[in-house]
Amino acid sequence: MRRVSVDIGGTFTDCFLAFDGSYVEAKALTTHNNLASGFMDALGNACEQVGKDVETVLSSVDAVRYATTLGTNALIEGTGPKVAILTTAGYESTVPLMRARGYGDGLSEAEQANLPAANRPTPLVPVTRIVGIRERVDYKGEAVLGIDETDVREQIRRLVDEGAQAFVVSLINSVVNPAHEKEVERIILDEFPTHLLGSIPIILGHRVAGRKGEYARTMSAVIDALLHDQMYHGMSSLEMALRKAGYKQPMLLVHNTSGMAQMNSTTSLQTIHSGPVAGLEATNYLSKAFDQPNLIATDMGGTSFDIGLVTADGVKFYDFNPILHRWLVSTPMTYLHTLGAGGGSIARFDRMWNAVEVGPGSAGSDPGPACYGRGGTRPTTTDANLVLGYLDEENYAGGTIKLSRRRAERAIQEHICKPSGMDLIDAAKAIKRKVDHNMAQAIFKEVAVKGYNPKNFVLLSYGGGGPLHACGYSDEIGISRILIPPFSCVFSALGAGNMNQLHIHETSLYMMLYDANLRQVLSDFTEFNRTVVELEAKGREDLRRQGVPDDAIRARVEVDMRYGNQLAQTGIVVPFRRMETAADVITLLDLFSANYATRFGEGSQAPEAGVRINVIRVVSYVEHEQLRLRPSEVRVGTKPVARAQRECHFPKVDGAVSTAVYDASAVAEGMTIDGPALVESPRTTFLVDPGWRLTMGAMGSAWLEKITK
Structure with a gap:
């Protein structure tokens, strides 16, 4: 397999390259004025690791998959x-x-x-x-x-x-x-x-x-119209850069429906939040590969923190009427909750509440955190992590970014210490404590409102900042097991590499499946089947236009159902493509009843109000070869040798703590490390809090488990 997948975030551009059995990850700062520049920088870093030039790689890969925040940024900025x-x-x-x-x-x-x-x-x-x-x-x-x-x-x-x-x-x-x-x-x-x-x-x-x-x-x-020009010109310039570098295949854009398509079959609206959705798709794959049916996906990048769920009951959470910025739209998107909590989130002191607040504003990549030395003067989460000792000034992002502790200290003193009266370390602790609290509260709410207990889940932590904060926000909500996945710092880019070409077509169709007044189930299936046929034809045409042969196209039917005139609608995957008998109707009614009971409690069903279909949806897709992630098979329990000791500060511990520092390359699969400890790789840092234990897994993955109360 030869495949390139890229996820452009607000601070970093992440690249994942699969090339003849080698999997490599790379990062570069996002260049907002010209996304193609950061894209090519990240790709160049990845190609260097496999010993190939960019032209050689691009001329031989089967696809370039691209998740972008271009549309999201344009919407927030109101440009267009x-x-x-x-x-x-x-x-x-x-x-x-x-x-x-x-x-x-x-x-x-x-x-x-x-x-x-x-x-x-x-x-x-x-x-x-x-x-x-x-x-x-x-x-x-x-x-x-x-x-x-x-x-x-x-x-x-x-x-x-x-x-x-x-x-x-x-x-x-x-x-x-x-x-x-x-x-x-x-x-x-x-x-x-x-x-x-x-x-x-x-x-x-x-x-x-x-x-x-x-x-x-x-x-x-x-x-969609507002984003049209910027997306068209941005994607066209990127495609031109790829063509110039030898890439001859159509570029595939990641959609927020958990699928992807060529540019000629993509609307601007479908690209919003596509990067975080790619990470959730990777979580779905990891759930099966690692035999972890209940996962809370948490993605902490430089700008935002995204939360998604994968559950043992197989429910896929869609938001059919999402709100983008301040606007309600009517298009199905994979459900994610996003808050402004990332490495670049700006900290401030709120005089009214006499408390430190963090986010949602972000320093992004330009100017970036104060410690980047690129013009930023406001303190951020990254500045606090540097002051607390978690980051290496000389070896951040593989040594490509030199950090300035002096600038970080000055920013925190000016904006937090002076107005609050706290000393430098207490202020940095307050920043970390607040950002961890914000993330913990958001996780608990997202899981609990869907009827699940967070303690029954394993927390999956990825993104450049995830492994640095995972112990902090997991501890607060009582989750004792954390899985850091393979290639965690570019996990969303990896997810883009595992997606299928997919299109969703839907239409409103008010059809009474069960008429409570007449006590009859639907007997005329003509309209249902005709609608499915029409939607299947649209999806098939989309995929044909992208060169997919008919025999490779698959489809599934979904419906939105509700009791009478209730507002609550429930999405159901229909186990058949055509409705032919009354038994099919009964099957669908039973599925709806069971799903409704799971969401709202047994006994909450209201068949006396009648049951009707409001929307019919057809998902048309073609399956692609998957990247393979290997779970750990053994745990030998041996301990690696630390390369250094560093004084670190932890929110729940008074004073400095001597903390062992390990190179990730020296921590083999199965080795264990008790906290406090730091495990550093060129692209991320694992922080093992006191009372936690890290066990290194396969392909750079790791387990974090709480060992003391």
């Missing part, structure tokens, strides 16, 4: 073209009204508790660039009022005069019948053909999101 919306006349206020409660979307719990004081987000599309056109399709998909072409042309010209640089066409009930949206697209292209300089991108709502819910569907299309 001036977007205009064409909607059905009478519905122009759908987006400005935001379902009347949208001003609370994306706010913290504390802010949502005081919504009257909440600020509405700055609109992505001002009301002057939202117009209604005369047309109407009813809920069944029947055209009630045809398109008035003259009216459409007048509105298009008016929007262009307003400065529109991208069009979103989102008409009522277009997910049932998209004919009118397609007709508007034709008229726009007639006015502004694609061969004209300055032609305008056109995003149709039904192509971006297939479910009803006009506000969320329109916002999905708006965000």
